[in-house]
Amino acid sequence: MGYYKTDRDFHEARWDEPIIMELGNPGERGVMVPKADKRVVESTGSVEELLPKGLKRKKPPKLPEMSQMQVLRHYMRLSQETIGTDINIDIGLGTCTMKYSPKIHEQFIRSDKLKELHPYQDESTVQGILEIIYQLEQYLKAISGMSKVSLQPSGGTQAIFANVETIRAYHEARGEGEKRNEIITTILSHPGNPGAAATLGYKVITLYPDENGIPDIEALKAAVSEHTAALMITNPEDTGIYNEKIRQFVDIVHEAGGLCVYDQANLNGLFGITRARDAGFDMCHYNLHKSFSSPHGCQGPGAGAQCVSEELAKYVAAPTVEFDGEKYYLDDNRPDSIGKLRKYYGVPAVLVRAYAYIRSLGPDGIKQIAELSILNNNYMLKKLLEIDGLSMPMAEGKYRLEQARLSWKELTDETGVTTDDICRRIVDYGFQDYFASHHPRIIPEPFTPEPVETYSKDDIDEFVAAFKAIAEEARNDPELVKTAPHKAALGSQIQEEYLTEWENFATTWRAFR
Amino acid sequence: MGKDFVHPYMPNSVPEIKQEMLQELGVESIEDIYKSVIPEELLYKERLDLPEPILSEHALKKHVMGILEKNVSTEEYTSFLGAGCYKHQVPALCDEINSRGEFLTGYCGDTYSDHGKMQAIFEYTSMMGELLDADVVSYTNYDGGQAVSSSLRIALRVMRSRNTPKSVLLVPSTMNPEIFAQAREYCRSEGRIDKVAYERETGLMDLKDLEERLKSGDVAAVFYENPSYLGFFETRGEKIAELAHKYGALCIAQPEVAALGVMESPMNQGADLVCGDIQPLGMHIQYGGGQAGFIACQQDVELIQEFPTYMYGIAKTGEEGRYGWGRAMNYRCSHGSRENANEYFGTETGLWGITAGVYLASMGPVGMYELGETILQNVNYAIQKLSEVPGIRANVFRNSNFQEFVVDFNETGKTVKEINQALLKEQIFGGKDLSRDFKELGQSALYCVSELTTADEIEHLAEALDQIIRGC
Numbered sequence: 001m002g003y004y005k006t007d008r009d010f011h012e013a014r015w016d017e018p019i020i021m022e023l024g025n026p027g028e029r030g031v032m033v034p035k036a037d038k039r040v041v042e043s044t045g046s047v048e049e050l051l052p053k054g055l056k057r058k059k060p061p062k063l064p065e066m067s068q069m070q071v072l073r074h075y076m077r078l079s080q081e082t083i084g085t086d087i088n089i090d091i092g093l094g095t096c097t098m099k100y101s102p103k104i105h106e107q108f109i110r111s112d113k114l115k116e117l118h119p120y121q122d123e124s125t126v127q128g129i130l131e132i133i134y135q136l137e138q139y140l141k142a143i144s145g146m147s148k149v150s151l152q153p154s155g156g157t158q159a160i161f162a163n164v165e166t167i168r169a170y171h172e173a174r175g176e177g178e179k180r181n182e183i184i185t186t187i188l189s190h191p192g193n194p195g196a197a198a199t200l201g202y203k204v205i206t207l208y209p210d211e212n213g214i215p216d217i218e219a220l221k222a223a224v225s226e227h228t229a230a231l232m233i234t235n236p237e238d239t240g241i242y243n244e245k246i247r248q249f250v251d252i253v254h255e256a257g258g259l260c261v262y263d264q265a266n267l268n269g270l271f272g273i274t275r276a277r278d279a280g281f282d283m284c285h286y287n288l289h290k291s292f293s294s295p296h297g298c299q300g301p302g303a304g305a306q307c308v309s310e311e312l313a314k315y316v317a318a319p320t321v322e323f324d325g326e327k328y329y330l331d332d333n334r335p336d337s338i339g340k341l342r343k344y345y346g347v348p349a350v351l352v353r354a355y356a357y358i359r360s361l362g363p364d365g366i367k368q369i370a371e372l373s374i375l376n377n378n379y380m381l382k383k384l385l386e387i388d389g390l391s392m393p394m395a396e397g398k399y400r401l402e403q404a405r406l407s408w409k410e411l412t413d414e415t416g417v418t419t420d421d422i423c424r425r426i427v428d429y430g431f432q433d434y435f436a437s438h439h440p441r442i443i444p445e446p447f448t449p450e451p452v453e454t455y456s457k458d459d460i461d462e463f464v465a466a467f468k469a470i471a472e473e474a475r476n477d478p479e480l481v482k483t484a485p486h487k488a489a490l491g492s493q494i495q496e497e498y499l500t501e502w503e504n505f506a507t508t509w510r511a512f513r
Numbered sequence: 514m515g516k517d518f519v520h521p522y523m524p525n526s527v528p529e530i531k532q533e534m535l536q537e538l539g540v541e542s543i544e545d546i547y548k549s550v551i552p553e554e555l556l557y558k559e560r561l562d563l564p565e566p567i568l569s570e571h572a573l574k575k576h577v578m579g580i581l582e583k584n585v586s587t588e589e590y591t592s593f594l595g596a597g598c599y600k601h602q603v604p605a606l607c608d609e610i611n612s613r614g615e616f617l618t619g620y621c622g623d624t625y626s627d628h629g630k631m632q633a634i635f636e637y638t639s640m641m642g643e644l645l646d647a648d649v650v651s652y653t654n655y656d657g658g659q660a661v662s663s664s665l666r667i668a669l670r671v672m673r674s675r676n677t678p679k680s681v682l683l684v685p686s687t688m689n690p691e692i693f694a695q696a697r698e699y700c701r702s703e704g705r706i707d708k709v710a711y712e713r714e715t716g717l718m719d720l721k722d723l724e725e726r727l728k729s730g731d732v733a734a735v736f737y738e739n740p741s742y743l744g745f746f747e748t749r750g751e752k753i754a755e756l757a758h759k760y761g762a763l764c765i766a767q768p769e770v771a772a773l774g775v776m777e778s779p780m781n782q783g784a785d786l787v788c789g790d791i792q793p794l795g796m797h798i799q800y801g802g803g804q805a806g807f808i809a810c811q812q813d814v815e816l817i818q819e820f821p822t823y824m825y826g827i828a829k830t831g832e833e834g835r836y837g838w839g840r841a842m843n844y845r846c847s848h849g850s851r852e853n854a855n856e857y858f859g860t861e862t863g864l865w866g867i868t869a870g871v872y873l874a875s876m877g878p879v880g881m882y883e884l885g886e887t888i889l890q891n892v893n894y895a896i897q898k899l900s901e902v903p904g905i906r907a908n909v910f911r912n913s914n915f916q917e918f919v920v921d922f923n924e925t926g927k928t929v930k931e932i933n934q935a936l937l938k939e940q941i942f943g944g945k946d947l948s949r950d951f952k953e954l955g956q957s958a959l960y961c962v963s964e965l966t967t968a969d970e971i972e973h974l975a976e977a978l979d980q981i982i983r984g985c
Contacts, residue, residue: 012626012628013629016835017629017632019632019635019636019639019836020636020639020640020870020874021636021639021640021643024877028877029877029879029880030604030606030874030875030876030877030880031602031604031606031875031876031880032880033602033876033880033883033884033887033964034602034887034964034965035883035887036886036887036890036891036894036964036968037967037968037969039968040890040891040894040968040971041890043894043897044889044890044893044894044897045890045893046886047775047882047885047886047889050889050890050893050913051746051775051776051889051913052746052748052913053748054748054751054777055746055748055776055777056775056776056777057773057774057775057776057777057778058777058781060774060878060879060881060882061643061644061646061773061774061878061881062643062878063640063643063644063873063874063876063877063878063881064640064873064874064877065877065878065879066874066875066877068606068875071606071871071874071875072606072609072610074874075606075610075613075633075871076610076613077629078629078630078632078633079610079613079615079616079629080615080629081627081628081629081630081632082615082616082619082622082626082627082628082629082630082633083615083619083622083626083627084614084615084616084617084618084619084620085614085618085619085620086614086615086617086618087614087615090618093620093621093622096620096621098618098620099522100522101617101618102522104570104573104574106612106617107574108574108577108578108581109799110608110612111578111581112586112588112589113578113581113582113584113586114581114584114799114800115797115798115799116586116587116588116600116797116798117584117586117587117798117799117800118587118592118594118598118600118798118800118801118942119598119798119800119801120594120596120598120942120945121585121587121592121594121942122933122934122937122942124937125584125585125590125937125942126584126585126800127583127584128580128581128582128583128584129581129584129800131580131583132577132580132581139563142561142562142563143561143563145557154655154656154659154861154862155655155859155860155861156859156860157847157857157858157859157860158655158859160857160859161857165698168702191847191848191851191854192847192857192858192859194847194851194852195847195848195851195852195854195856195857195858196847196857197852198847198851198852198853198854198857199699199702199856199857200702201702201703204851204852206851206852241550242547242550242551244550244551244552246555247552247554247555269547272557272560272561273547273551273556273557274551274555274556274557275557278555278557279555287860289860295617295618296618296619296620296621296860297611297616297617297618297619297862297863297864298616298619298620298627298630298633298634298863298864298866298867299620299621299652299823299860299861299862299863299864300653300860300861300862300863300864300865301802301805301861301862301864301865302859302860338698339694339695339697339698340658340691340694340695340698341695342655342656342658342659342695342804343597343598343656343657343658343689343691343692343695343790343801343804344597344598344691344800344801344802344804345800345801346801346802347802348799348800348801348802349799349802350802352577352581355577356573356577358563359564359566359567359573359576359577360522360566360567360568360573361520361522361566362563362564362565362566362567363560363561363562363563363565364518364560364566365518365520365523365566366561366563367561368518368520368523368526369523370547371543371544371547372523372525372526372531372543374543374546374547375525375531375534375535375538375543375546376525376534378538378546379534379537379538382537382538398549398550399546399547399549399550401547401550424625427625427626431626432622432626432627433622433623433625433626433627435621438848439843439848439849439850439851453522453523453525454522454523454524455524455525456524456525456530457524457525457530457533457534459524484625485625488625488626488628489625489628489629490624490625490628490830490835490837491832492830492831492832492835492837493830493831493837494624494828494829494830494836494837494838494839495828495829495830495831496828496839498826498827498828498829498839498841499826499828499839499840499841499842500841500842502814502817502818502842504826504828505817505824505826505841505842506648506826506827507635507638507642507648507649507650507651507824507825507826507827507841508635508638508639508641508642508647508648508649508650509635509636509639509642509827510639510642510643510648511642511648511649511812512827
């Protein structure tokens with residue numbers, strides 16, 4: 001009963017596949033294109049006749065000319081050289097919430113009833129998708145305690161951006177737009193927060209952790225002023241340490257006239273346990289491709305939810321989806337709105353998945369996500385910290401919630417093997433490379449695992465066993481780790497200067513050659 | 514605490530396993546763990562106000578599909594809607610590859626675990642580079658609107674780094690209104706977007722007004738679309754670029770990617786940056802969810818260093834002829850340098866980039882040519898047929914068009930809304946109503962065809978419009 005392997009004889013597929021630009025032969029076709037009907041061609045003419053002079057393309061694009069099976073095979077091979085959540089125990093990519101994305105959802109979103117809908121269709125013909133969006137908003141209101149949710153953001157960081165736009169609109173409406181030009185965040189909050197704030201011209205003030213691993217409240221008191229527009233903070237931060245003074249943080253900023261924004265990109269340890277609004281926050285946001293199960297798609301498309309208080313409801317992105325008791329409709333008549341975040345309305349496939357996910361779990365299942373994430377994490381940490389050379393800096397003895405930031409510093413000091421070496425070596429064990437840390441790395445040789453609720457005890461045990469084995473390798477045969485990976489799709493290390501020097505930089509095959 | 518229930522997505526919901534793990538930790542319950550770190554007053558003590566779970570897959574499918582069935586799709590009705598979201602043939606390979614679990618559930622794995630993903634992304638940018646005739650192509654961003662917004666911000670930064678800071682960005686009055694609204698909010702802390710007048714006869718950008726505005730000396734960039742949002746080709750791209758450069762501004766162009774098999778890339782007409790949306794290249798319309806943006810330019814460090822998103826660089830390895838990839842020059846991005854980055858960015862649309870690569874590899878140069886050819890022929894046929902309908906004016910600007918054209922209903926005495934409601938009864942989605950965004954055009958609509966539109970469908974539309982207008 002209970003099975004995990006410590007001696008898995010893994011090797012990733014290694015196809016040594018050529019660049020597609022070098023494949024195929026002149027004249028081959030991958031797909032045929034519909035031609036205009038005969039009577040259309042006869043009454044219109046040729047490309048030369050129909051294009052304005054000077055706009056005719058002079059040289060055809062040098063795209064590959066390949067037959068269908070050969071295109072398929074090429075991409076199938078590349079897919080085999082990629083380690084997605086479906087094929088590995090994806091605990092290493094902490095902060096990313098790499099949970100199982102239910103396969104039944106893929107059937108919904110690939111139905112013509114979703115994928116063949118045009119965003120400008122008459123509302124009477126899209127009542128189904130509008131209903132799903134509207135209901136999802138109601139569920140997210142219950143989960144966050146907020147009063148209004150916009151599902152327009154294209155991703156989590158765009159939801160953060162929407163929150164910054166809302167901060168701007170709020171202070172401008174009060175005549176304080178110019179004066180309140182500072183946003184406070186923390187060094188362990190997601191870089192999207194300072195990034196989005198600066199994109200709109202805010203000066204960013206960054207708080208660092210105190211000796212207990214939570215942002216320094218004294219530094220916050222010193223930072224707030226009549227220039228404070230908002231606090232944008234994550235809790236728990238990447239460390240998994242819950243900031244028990246969070247209510248005081250909120251009160252200090254409110255007292256100074258600023259808004260408080262809770263980055264809940266990752267809600268996994270908090271579902272049904274605490275709510276952003278109940279801690280006094282004015283806004284929060286969710287990444288629906290994280291806690292709400294949408295697959296991450298090699299970095300998107302995801303979707304974001306912007307959740308705001310009653311007072312800020314009028315500012316959310318237009319249009320919103322509303323219900324008049326009979327039918328669902330898009331409301332564009334929102335004069336105070338921050339406007340459009342993207343074309344049309346959000347990323348509907350992700351919204352359908354999030355809807356289905358909540359419906360399949362219900363109130364108890366949703367809360368159980370958080371409980372099992374917390375259990376998994378603390379179980380994993382106990383096992384991982386038995387490894388000599390791995391430590392968990394800050395807030396010693398305190399439980400973490402859904403994730404933790406660990407440090408290989410002791411192992412590095414002893415063996416010279418770094419977190420970057422281990423991150424490559426873990427691929428040889430059949431795991432995706434792991435997430436070390438956001439920049440800057442204020443914890444040395446960082447490692448940030450997150451064992452979400454969809455991983456079993458056995459999965460966690462196998463994950464821990466692999467790191468234990470690598471720590472032993474670091475002591476007995478450090479070169480083996482430093483020269484890793486050995487069993488990955490790419491068996492040799494790249495020359496880093498190609499990524500750091502402009503004279504070597506190339507992002508297309510034509511530029512490289 | 515909610516009652517336990519064993520759920521297929523949660524292996525450790527089995528009480529015995531949970532108990533074993535708690536014992537390992539030496540605690541009684543999970544509650545004991547989180548109550549030790551979260552203050553009592555912040556704990557949510559009620560049961561979340563959510564519907565009870567739908568437990569079986571079958572029941573969930575019945576429920577969700579039951580709601581989606583209320584939609585009517587463009588597979589059921591004939592659609593003449595475009596306006597930035599275009600229904601095209603999606604090769605089966607596109608769906609096959611983007612359904613592969615490795616790609617679908619991959620994320621930010623890097624050089625060594627996700628070699629195949631990195632190669633697929635590099636191949637996408639390489640093929641886009643050929644389509645655009647550009648050496649540098651960014652990783653995909655949120656959508657065409659984001660691509661335009663960021664391109665405008667790039668121009669502002671370039672002017673600052675040249676020590677000639679400028680604050681005005683010029684765009685055509687005929688620009689996509691959704692993108693305009695998006696860009697205006699995105700840019701307004703750093704610059705102002707002004708609209709250049711258009712010629713009422715042709716719809717083309719009024720070059721006199723353009724030059725007048727450029728003379729202020731405060732213009733960082735001139736942006737144009739080709740074809741324009743209203744469907745006609747911008748025939749003076751070279752002249753626009755020339756004027757922009759004469760007054761020290763950059764020229765930014767948004768080409769329609771489906772036209773590039775037949776149409777010259779703006780890159781070869783003097784544009785410094787090209788940007789746009791790749792949705793037409795293999796993405797279903799998805800109620801607007803298939804959008805993804807790109808930004809491209811030539812190998813010019815002054816421009817590239819201002820790109821705000823990831824760029825995947827190719828790198829040599831110790832072995833001859835074997836390459837790897839990695840994210841290059843990350844300090845440009847907010848993941849690399851937080852508030853000091855060019856702009857923010859996040860998880861955007863990677864899967865659509867890979868899908869567009871599959872599309873371009875399947876189409877090849879001949880496929881892209883034929884795509885453009887069929888669309889050109891269909892749009893001209895549609896203009897001919899609708900021109901025969903008394904009371905309406907098809908192709909108001911009397912230009913050459915790519916896939917869309919403006920139809921003027923002012924003389925019919927009916928609103929576009931009324932006409933579209935009547936078309937619905939004929940199982941037709943009529944063109945996008947322009948009456949709100951382009952008031953000067955009155956009751957006009959933007960009609961769109963594609964390579965999928967048949968002569969029968971166009972003729973049916975013309976007949977239906979004729980009957981509606983005659984009040985039959």
